[in-house]
Amino acid sequence: MHTDLVIVGAGPAGIFTALELLRRGSRKRMVIIEKGRPVEQRSCPKSVTGVCVNCKPTCHITTGFSGAGAFSDGKLSLSCEVGGDLPSLIGDQLAQETIDYTDKIYLEFGADTHVEGLGHSAEVKEIRKRAIQAGLKLVDCPIRHLGTEKAQQLYFDIEQHLIAHGVEILFGHECRDLLIRDGSCLGVLVSDGRQDFEIRADTTIVATGRRGADWLENLCAEHDIAHQPGTVDIGVRVECRNEVMELVNEVLYESKLIGYPAPFRNKVRTFCQNPGGFVSQENYDNDLAVVNGHSYKEKKSENTNLAILCSHNFNSPFNQPIAYAQKVGELTNMLGAGHILVQRYGDILAGKRTWPKELAQSNVRPTLTDAVAGDITAAMPYRAMLNIINFIAAVDHVVPGFASNETLLYSPELKFYSNRVRMEPDLTTSVKGLHCLGDSSGWTRGLMMASAMGVLMGRRLAEEEAKGV
Numbered sequence: 092m093h094t095d096l097v098i099v100g101a102g103p104a105g106i107f108t109a110l111e112l113l114r115r116g117s118r119k120r121m122v123i124i125e126k127g128r129p130v131e132q133r134s135c136p137k138s139v140t141g142v143c144v145n146c147k148p149t150c151h152i153t154t155g156f157s158g159a160g161a162f163s164d165g166k167l168s169l170s171c172e173v174g175g176d177l178p179s180l181i182g183d184q185l186a187q188e189t190i191d192y193t194d195k196i197y198l199e200f201g202a203d204t205h206v207e208g209l210g211h212s213a214e215v216k217e218i219r220k221r222a223i224q225a226g227l228k229l230v231d232c233p234i235r236h237l238g239t240e241k242a243q244q245l246y247f248d249i250e251q252h253l254i255a256h257g258v259e260i261l262f263g264h265e266c267r268d269l270l271i272r273d274g275s276c277l278g279v280l281v282s283d284g285r286q287d288f289e290i291r292a293d294t295t296i297v298a299t300g301r302r303g304a305d306w307l308e309n310l311c312a313e314h315d316i317a318h319q320p321g322t323v324d325i326g327v328r329v330e331c332r333n334e335v336m337e338l339v340n341e342v343l344y345e346s347k348l349i350g351y352p353a354p355f356r357n358k359v360r361t362f363c364q365n366p367g368g369f370v371s372q373e374n375y376d377n378d379l380a381v382v383n384g385h386s387y388k389e390k391k392s393e394n395t396n397l398a399i400l401c402s403h404n405f406n407s408p409f410n411q412p413i414a415y416a417q418k419v420g421e422l423t424n425m426l427g428a429g430h431i432l433v434q435r436y437g438d439i440l441a442g443k444r445t446w447p448k449e450l451a452q453s454n455v456r457p458t459l460t461d462a463v464a465g466d467i468t469a470a471m472p473y474r475a476m477l478n479i480i481n482f483i484a485a486v487d488h489v490v491p492g493f494a495s496n497e498t499l500l501y502s503p504e505l506k507f508y509s510n511r512v513r514m515e516p517d518l519t520t521s522v523k524g525l526h527c528l529g530d531s532s533g534w535t536r537g538l539m540m541a542s543a544m545g546v547l548m549g550r551r552l553a554e555e556e557a558k559g560v
Contacts, residue, residue, distance in 0.1 A: 097122045
């Protein structure tokens with residue numbers, strides 16, 4: 092097969108590359124390779140079984156059209172200060188202008204017009220003051236909340252739009268390798284589960300998301316694609332009662348706090364806050380179970396959950412940060428017999444494990460009902476655990492009650508976007524004809540910034556097409 096453009100991964104970056112090309116009247120033949128299913132065929136059996144059944148060949152929550160976005164709570168961060176390091180590559184002004192443009196596309200496909208985190212200036216001022224007193228930085232970021240169930244409908248509409256306008260999407264197909272010869276990418280090697288075949292393309296885009304970060308890192312090493320190990324995030328998912336988070340939930344919806352707690356001074360931050368949300372489990376190809384969280388527009392719980400992530404930056408001679416994080420996750424999974432571990436904050440401070448009976452008697456009941464009560468400190472590295480404990484204590488000054496004895500910590504929460512592909516501002520890599528976008532590229536973190544990066548790629552390709560390049 093030969094095509095003008097092949098995109099590996101039907102996540103936000105790849106989707107919005109194709110969308111922007113169509114919006115600019117491109118006549119390119121586009122093929123998207125996606126190992127998962129169409130969004131309308133993605134469903135998690137846990138809603139029926141009550142427990143994770145470790146779907147094969149891929150987890151429906153993390154894989155398929157729109158990637159993990161379809162089963163996330165669908166938060167679009169509308170500030171270029173949030174969502175990765177793309178602004179450092181292209182400039183803050185262009186990044187913000189592209190986010191604003193991309194947001195309008197989401198609105199065209201049915202995103203909620205309401206934006207969280209606007210107004211309430213007096214309350215925000217008070218929250219910021221308490222954050223400063225605690226040695227934390229509060230990052231203002233308006234949020235457009237799609238909601239888990241609404242996100243699936245929105246991405247279904249985008250999927251149908253792409254197909255109706257001639258974009259070919261090969262579901263159930265896995266990219267095995269890149270076809271790189273003499274410093275140029277000629278396409279991809281693909282498997283449909285029965286046989287391998289080549290798709291030759293003038294332009295190849297890899298946009299495989301966090302799930303594909305490890306795969307892309309290996310390809311970079313194999314094909315000498317210029318890259319460097321970046322940051323890997325190791326942390327926990329925290330869950331507490333809505334009453335504790337009430338002010339922050341109402342005023343900001345998502346409190347983005349950043350700190351550098353003693354003694355190590357690593358960057359620690361909150362991420363993906365879900366008022367009235369639910370803690371969830373995701374599975375990776377190597378049977379690694381990691382924790383996440385989401386929230387619906389209509390269905391609500393009594394709890395709020397959010398991630399606390401500790402950033403790790405490694406130096407020479409170590410160059411396998413993703414493998415390091417995976418080992419932490421594997422050890423935690425081992426202690427939980429393949430399940431997510433949960434422990435009360437007070438039990439961590441007391442140096443004891445949490446028992447199921449204690450959870451049953453607590454004010455905070457786990458929304459991830461099959462999580463195993465245990466001791467996450469037996470698997471979490473000392474440096475990361477101490478950072479998390481001290482950060483929680485600081486957040487308690489901003490949100491009184493956050494460091495309650497009954498606050499729940501789930502583990503492992505891992506973010507695999509450590510491989511940083513070397514890029515130029517025009518999104519070119521060291522290999523001619525190859526572009527790497529989204530979270531797997533190491534430049535973005537989250538739905539909006541990955542989508543915006545796709546828009547920029549689509550614009551560049553459309554401009555080249557118009558010039559006959």
